[in-house]
Amino acid sequence: MLLENERTEVVRVLKEMQRLGLVVGTAGNVSVRVGDQVVISPSGMEYGEMEPADVGVHDLDGNPVDARYAPSSELPLHLSVYRATDAGAITHNHAPASTALSVVVDEVPATHYYSSMFGGPVRVAPYATFGSDELATNVADALKDRSGALMSNHGALTIGPTLAKAYNLLPYLEYICEVQLRAMAATAAPGTSIKVLSPELLAEAGSGLKNYGQSK
Numbered sequence: 001m002l003l004e005n006e007r008t009e010v011v012r013v014l015k016e017m018q019r020l021g022l023v024v025g026t027a028g029n030v031s032v033r034v035g036d037q038v039v040i041s042p043s044g045m046e047y048g049e050m051e052p053a054d055v056g057v058h059d060l061d062g063n064p065v066d067a068r069y070a071p072s073s074e075l076p077l078h079l080s081v082y083r084a085t086d087a088g089a090i091t092h093n094h095a096p097a098s099t100a101l102s103v104v105v106d107e108v109p110a111t112h113y114y115s116s117m118f119g120g121p122v123r124v125a126p127y128a129t130f131g132s133d134e135l136a137t138n139v140a141d142a143l144k145d146r147s148g149a150l151m152s153n154h155g156a157l158t159i160g161p162t163l164a165k166a167y168n169l170l171p172y173l174e175y176i177c178e179v180q181l182r183a184m185a186a187t188a189a190p191g192t193s194i195k196v197l198s199p200e201l202l203a204e205a206g207s208g209l210k211n212y213g214q215s216k
């Protein structure tokens with residue numbers, strides 16, 4: 001099967017997203033780019049029943065190369081991000097905290113140092129209809145020098161050199177959005193305000209995180 005490893009990985013990641021509560025129903029899609037071909041999850045299929053052969057391969061213009069089902073309706077979004085960035089993979093979902101925050105702010109303030117994982121404060125791409133070229137352009141702009149973005153009144157998206165790396169960021173994006181929402185709610189109390197990290201402190205955290213973990 002063409003790109004069997006990538007198709008298998010797409011199914012694995014979708015099931016994991018569902019298990020962790022990062023998707024509502026089948027409202028999540030992931031893709032991997034290999035050269036001028038894109039492996040992307042099919043449209044509206046129950047993840048539990050999905051097999052690698054159900055995941056299609058398309059070219060960068062969206063034409064099917066090897067696909068038994070229609071691709072995710074958000075294929076144009078994925079294709080635009082690949083054209084505008086050097087991403088090797090994309091994950092996208094409609095998780096509650098990132099979606100809720102996307103309707104109130106234009107940028108996720110750097111309240112938690114995990115923002116440094118995304119290259120700085122995560123931007124919110126202005127709303128446009130799903131599947132539209134306008135949305136794709138807005139998201140590509142929001143991703144400039146960033147590995148994640150929110151999509152206003154819609155959801156969240158992460159990119160990375162591999163699907164594992166793009167997917168690894170998704171729970172952290174949901175987490176910093178959840179923290180920000182709770183902090184905003186807490187400032188309803190008199191005399192409280194949100195403390196935001198300076199760009200310098202964020203950059204310092206970013207270089208620390210690069211060296212974090214066990215060296216092998």
Ligand SMILES: [Zn+2]
Binds near residue numbers: 092093094155
């Ligand atoms: Zn979406």
